[in-house]
Amino acid sequence: MTTTIQENGNQLIALFAGRLDTAAAIPTMEAVKPLLEAANREIILDCTQLEYISSSGLRIFLSIRKDAAAHGSKVIVRNISADIRQVFMMTGFISLFEIQ
Amino acid sequence: MRRQNSEEKTTIRSKAGFWILLVAAVVLEATNCILYLYTRHTIREEAVQRAQSELRAAELEINAVTSQLEAAVQMLARMGEDGLGDPEEAAKATRTLLETLDNVESAGIAFTAGYYPKKGKWYEVCSSRVKEKDGLPYDSIYTRQIGSAAHDYLASEWFSNGLSIDSAWWCEPYNDDAGAQAMVVSCSYPIRDKEGRVVAVALVDLSLEKLMHLSQYLQVYQESYYSIASATGVNIVTPPDTVPGRRYLQFDEEIDATGWRISIIIPEDILYADLKRAGLFITILMLIGLAVLVFIMFRSANDIRRLVTVNTQKERMIRDLEIARNIQMAMLPKTFPPYPNRRDLAMYGVVLPAKEVGGDLYDFYERDGKLFLCIGDVSGKGVPAALVMAMTRSLFRSLSAHEQDTAVIATQINDAMSESNELNMFVTLFLAVMDLRTGEMNYCNAGHNAPVLNGEFLPTIPNLPIGILSGFAYTPQNTTLQRGDMLFFYTDGLTEAENESKTLFGEERMINLLRSFRAEQTDPNDATVAQRGIETMLNAVHAFVGKAEQSDDLTMLAVKWLPEEDRHGGKLDKPVRHSIVMRNDIQQIPTLAEWVESLHIPDALNMTINLALEEAVTNVMLYAYPGENGKVLIEAEKTPQRITFTISDSGIPFDPTQRPEADITLPAEDRAIGGLGIHLVRQIMDDIHYERKDNRNILTLVKKL
Numbered sequence: 001m002t003t004t005i006q007e008n009g010n011q012l013i014a015l016f017a018g019r020l021d022t023a024a025a026i027p028t029m030e031a032v033k034p035l036l037e038a039a040n041r042e043i044i045l046d047c048t049q050l051e052y053i054s055s056s057g058l059r060i061f062l063s064i065r066k067d068a069a070a071h072g073s074k075v076i077v078r079n080i081s082a083d084i085r086q087v088f089m090m091t092g093f094i095s096l097f098e099i100q
Numbered sequence: 101m102r103r104q105n106s107e108e109k110t111t112i113r114s115k116a117g118f119w120i121l122l123v124a125a126v127v128l129e130a131t132n133c134i135l136y137l138y139t140r141h142t143i144r145e146e147a148v149q150r151a152q153s154e155l156r157a158a159e160l161e162i163n164a165v166t167s168q169l170e171a172a173v174q175m176l177a178r179m180g181e182d183g184l185g186d187p188e189e190a191a192k193a194t195r196t197l198l199e200t201l202d203n204v205e206s207a208g209i210a211f212t213a214g215y216y217p218k219k220g221k222w223y224e225v226c227s228s229r230v231k232e233k234d235g236l237p238y239d240s241i242y243t244r245q246i247g248s249a250a251h252d253y254l255a256s257e258w259f260s261n262g263l264s265i266d267s268a269w270w271c272e273p274y275n276d277d278a279g280a281q282a283m284v285v286s287c288s289y290p291i292r293d294k295e296g297r298v299v300a301v302a303l304v305d306l307s308l309e310k311l312m313h314l315s316q317y318l319q320v321y322q323e324s325y326y327s328i329a330s331a332t333g334v335n336i337v338t339p340p341d342t343v344p345g346r347r348y349l350q351f352d353e354e355i356d357a358t359g360w361r362i363s364i365i366i367p368e369d370i371l372y373a374d375l376k377r378a379g380l381f382i383t384i385l386m387l388i389g390l391a392v393l394v395f396i397m398f399r400s401a402n403d404i405r406r407l408v409t410v411n412t413q414k415e416r417m418i419r420d421l422e423i424a425r426n427i428q429m430a431m432l433p434k435t436f437p438p439y440p441n442r443r444d445l446a447m448y449g450v451v452l453p454a455k456e457v458g459g460d461l462y463d464f465y466e467r468d469g470k471l472f473l474c475i476g477d478v479s480g481k482g483v484p485a486a487l488v489m490a491m492t493r494s495l496f497r498s499l500s501a502h503e504q505d506t507a508v509i510a511t512q513i514n515d516a517m518s519e520s521n522e523l524n525m526f527v528t529l530f531l532a533v534m535d536l537r538t539g540e541m542n543y544c545n546a547g548h549n550a551p552v553l554n555g556e557f558l559p560t561i562p563n564l565p566i567g568i569l570s571g572f573a574y575t576p577q578n579t580t581l582q583r584g585d586m587l588f589f590y591t592d593g594l595t596e597a598e599n600e601s602k603t604l605f606g607e608e609r610m611i612n613l614l615r616s617f618r619a620e621q622t623d624p625n626d627a628t629v630a631q632r633g634i635e636t637m638l639n640a641v642h643a644f645v646g647k648a649e650q651s652d653d654l655t656m657l658a659v660k661w662l663p664e665e666d667r668h669g670g671k672l673d674k675p676v677r678h679s680i681v682m683r684n685d686i687q688q689i690p691t692l693a694e695w696v697e698s699l700h701i702p703d704a705l706n707m708t709i710n711l712a713l714e715e716a717v718t719n720v721m722l723y724a725y726p727g728e729n730g731k732v733l734i735e736a737e738k739t740p741q742r743i744t745f746t747i748s749d750s751g752i753p754f755d756p757t758q759r760p761e762a763d764i765t766l767p768a769e770d771r772a773i774g775g776l777g778i779h780l781v782r783q784i785m786d787d788i789h790y791e792r793k794d795n796r797n798i799l800t801l802v803k804k805l
Contacts, residue, residue: 022718023689052693052707052716057777065768083707090783091776092764 003031008014011042017049025056039071045097048079065096068069076100117397124393128386134578136379138458140372145351147371148321149606151364155353158318158326158362162787165203166316166358167785169287169304172197172204177289177302180209184293187216187256188221190300194227195243197304199747205229205307206276208246209291210253212263222247222254226303229237262288262301264433264440273336276305303398312337314748331359341363347615367397385650416535424486425453432462439466441786441804444536445581448630449657450638451591458653459485459527460591463493468757469536469800472500475657476529476548476566488525492517492566496531502758505542505575506531510566511687514546518570530560530589537789538660539581544574549595551586553581555615584624586660588614588633593654597641598649605641613640649781679735684721684751693735699736701743702805709743709803712784715777716756716799724751725799738805745801755790756781 001024004015020028035043043064051078053061061077068075077097080088088094176197183189188208197207207227216223224247253259258271269288276284284305291300304609311328318326328337342348349369354361369376436448449462453729459478464471474496478485495513503509504697510531517527530550534541543558547565561575581587590610597605618635621629634656641654680695682688696710713734720732735746762775781788787802 014427019690019693021689021693021714022686024685028382054711054718055780056718058776059774062768062771066771069768086708087780090764090780091762092766096768096771 001028003028003032005031005034008096010040012038013044015046015049019052020050020057020060021052021054022056024062024090025054028054028057029060030041032060032064036067037071038068038073039075041068043073043075045077046079047076047081047084050081052085053084055091058091060089063094074094074098078085117401118743119389121390121397123396125390132379132382132386134539135382136271136375139375139378143371143375144349144399147320147349149367151349151351151366154318154320154576155362158314158754159353159355161314162328162355162360162362162529163310163357165306165310166270166287166355168203169306170357172201172207173268173287173289173304176207176209176304177291180291180300180302183295184291184299187211187219187225187548188190190228191225191243191245194225195241197228198227198241205310206305207628208303209300210247212298213254214620215299219245220247222249222252224251225682226252227697228305251799258286258288258303259301263290263298264662266290270330272330272332272334273308283416285311285330308336318362318364320364321366323370324364326365327363329361329363331361336360339363339716343367358718369796389783394782411535422675423481424483428461428486428489429453431490433464437627438464442466442536443627444662445471446630446662447629447658450634450655452638452650452654454593454652454654459489459525460593460653460655461489462589462655462657463496464657465497466503466536469538469787469802470504471532471534471659472496473532473534473589473657473659474529475551475589475591476527476546476653477593477653477655478527479525479565484525488527488567490527492527495703496529500533504533504542505576506533506542507574510544510546510563510574511572514564514566514568514572514574515570517567517694526565528565530591532587534581534659534661535789536661539585540581541579541581542576543579546574549590549592550616551590552611554585555611555618558587559609564597567764581661582661583661586618586629586633586658588637588661589655591653591655593650593652594637596642596652597645597647597654599645599652604660605644609640609644610637613637627660627662630660633658676738677735678738679733682717682721682732684725684730684733684749686721687720688721689714689718699738705803705805708784712781712801712803713745713747716745717760717778718745718803719756719777720751720754720797720799721759723756724749724754726752740805742802742804744803747773747799747801748796750796753792755792756799757788757790 001016001018001020004014011034014032014035015027045064046063065075072079075097076099078100081097085094086097113298176193179193179196180190183193187729189210194207194209198204205226208224210224213221214767223245225243230238230242232238233240241571256274258274261269261271265288267289271286271288284304284307286305290298291302293299325339326337327335327339329335336539336715349366349368349371351364352361399771405442432451435437435451438447439445447464451460451462454461458481459477462473462475463479464473466472467519476492478492483598492513495516496509499509499512499517510529511530527546529541530547530548530551531546532541532543543560544563545560546563550560558579559577564572580679595605612780613636614633617633620764635704637656678695678699680692682691692714695709696706696713698707701709717732717734724730724732729749730749733748737744737746756778759778760772760775762779764779781801784803785801786804787800789800791798
């Protein structure tokens with residue numbers, strides 16, 4: 001599991017690759033810390049290469065979403081697979097995020 | 101709609117009232133009119149009769165007087181003729197006449213001009229009665245000569261006619277200023293000398309006073325009038341002036357001798373005064389009668405309206421009861437089979453509501469591989485029973501959501517119900533929690549009829565019905581069912597169903613029927629058995645009861661625990677078993693994914709099953725061994741139909757099914773970070789089941805393939 005953060009103008013893009021399971025959640029949480037403090041940015045969670053997500057991963061997404069809203073930033077989830085979309089559906093995350 | 105109808109009814113009713121009133125008024129008024137006209141006619145007829153008879157009487161009376169006076173005047177004329185030689189003889193004659201005939205008031209003889217040269221041109225002697233003197237009664241005759249230039253009788257009508265008419269003749273009334281000194285009518289008769297020449301006129305007066313006295317009984321009514329007129333129409337007795345607009349009845353009679361016309365004049369209003377008074381009285385009575393009628397009708401209309409209102413209220417109450425009944429029935433699970441996907445469970449239930457709303461209830465639901473079930477009967481009927489029933493059912497639902505011990509559930513329901521039991525109603529209730537994997541059944545009987553297991557009464561401690569004694573500790577019981585066992589639950593509506601001769605259906609009949617039904621069953625895996633069992637019982641009850649009215653709700657519920665895998669009679673599939681042991685370290689999680697991969701689960705389910713398993717195992721790793729190392733055993737048992745995971749550990753008691761679930765409908769700001777894991781497990785798995793056994797936590801997850 002790797003997490004890469006790129007900056008593109010006002011955008012902060014987090015690229016997730018691999019399986020975001022319970023074990024991977026701890027380093028991933030560390031990796032996305034810059035996103036939690038970003039104010040007035042457009043945060044893009046790129047899931048093109050994300051294979052799997054568990055509830056620990058969902059919790060990270062929710063933390064980013066909550067902190068971004070608190071700092072006036074906007075969160076967009078990009079390119080989720082059918083499997084991950086199913087998990088988003090089961091948990092109601094589908095209506096919490098703007099999904100591209 | 102209904103209200104509109106009743107308004108129409110009221111209108112029709114008040115219309116009918118109006119017509120009755122109108123007809124009554126018309127009939128009364130018509131009766132009054134007919135009576136009035138008839139009476140008026142009778143009064144008039146009577147008045148005519150009376151007037152005519154009075155007129156005849158008056159005529160006779162007057163005739164009697166006038167003929168006496170006519171005779172008197174002839175007598176006077178003869179005396180006058182005899183005494184023509186001496187002028188004083190005439191005076192004597194008049195005096196003699198008065199002395200002889202009491203009923204003559206005054207008499208006189210008037211001579212032609214200068215008959216006695218010594219006496220001058222005018223010579224008329226007369227005698228009249230003096231009735232009083234100096235205010236005292238006085239009877240005397242006053243005789244004197246009254247002819248003079250001032251009293252020039254020669255030109256008067258009576259004198260000229262008296263000379264020329266050779267018979268007793270009544271003159272027109274005139275004012276006798278000299279003789280009687282009053283209005284008089286006089287009867288004259290000529291006096292002839294020896295040569296047959298008329299030389300004087302004898303005269304007898306009839307005073308109008310006398311005449312009026314004679315005719316006084318012409319006054320037939322107190323305020324009626326009469327008149328007497330001479331032949332030429334001069335009034336002798338003058339009636340008062342008629343009032344314009346007043347109507348008069350007039351009756352006339354002519355007196356043959358004198359040619360006078362006597363009339364009776366009756367003002368109609370006088371004639372009909374009594375009738376009018378009576379008519380007025382009758383009209384007032386009639387109006388009072390009508391008013392009373394109106395009052396009575398208004399009262400009765402009010403009564404009818406009240407009756408209609410009462411009826412409407414009753415209808416509404418019946419409707420309310422129906423609604424209560426429908427709500428009540430809607431609470432009971434009525435879809436059978438309730439779990440079409442469960443191959444190990446056959447269930448069927450029925451409620452036959454009595455005419456009145458009763459208080460029977462049953463409810464069941466499945467949670468985590470356990471069947472939660474209750475059946476009960478609220479004492480009493482009607483809306484209160486329905487309310488208590490609804491309350492019991494909702495308490496059962498809410499309290500059993502976090503509790504699996506039926507005695508605890510019963511104790512809690514009892515405490516809640518006793519606290520607010522103002523209606524003093526109680527509920528007999530049987531509670532059971534049945535483990536659909538192991539057959540273990542925990543049950544508690546709160547005063548309800550003991551269920552029947554395979555044709556035998558289940559041993560029950562009766563405890564107390566719910567709602568009687570707050571704080572009562574209910575005792576639980578346990579039994580283990582075998583696959584193929586059938587449980588039959590019922591309310592006393594079954595055992596106490598009455599036929600027309602008041603015999604009860606009874607427990608014996610019920611047990612015997614259940615036994616014979618059981619004996620008839622050949623296929624132990626027949627899922628229709630529950631429904632058929634209930635229907636057999638229903639038919640038996642209907643046949644027994646006949647036409648007797650059902651007095652109480654009748655509720656039955658049958659539960660059959662079937663062999664799981666082999667429901668359709670096919671070959672038993674041999675399960676494939678795998679297992680993995682992990683340390684309580686979340687870094688082990690990726691290994692779990694690999695292990696799941698090796699189970700060859702269909703691709704479509706692979707990710708979600710992996711997710712559910714990861715969430716369940718993570719929970720155990722995080723919470724079962726706080727601060728220490730431990731192991732987690734994960735076993736998989738796979739058949740073509742399903743895959744069953746058993747996650748077990750030897751940590752502290754931890755039931756993940758009791759953890760609060762995340763509310764996934766909340767907005768991001770309100771969403772809790774935790775609770776998602778167990779939610780995902782429930783979402784993904786078909787069955788989740790926890791038990792603590794031999795100091796181990798055992799969590800079972802089942803997914804159909």
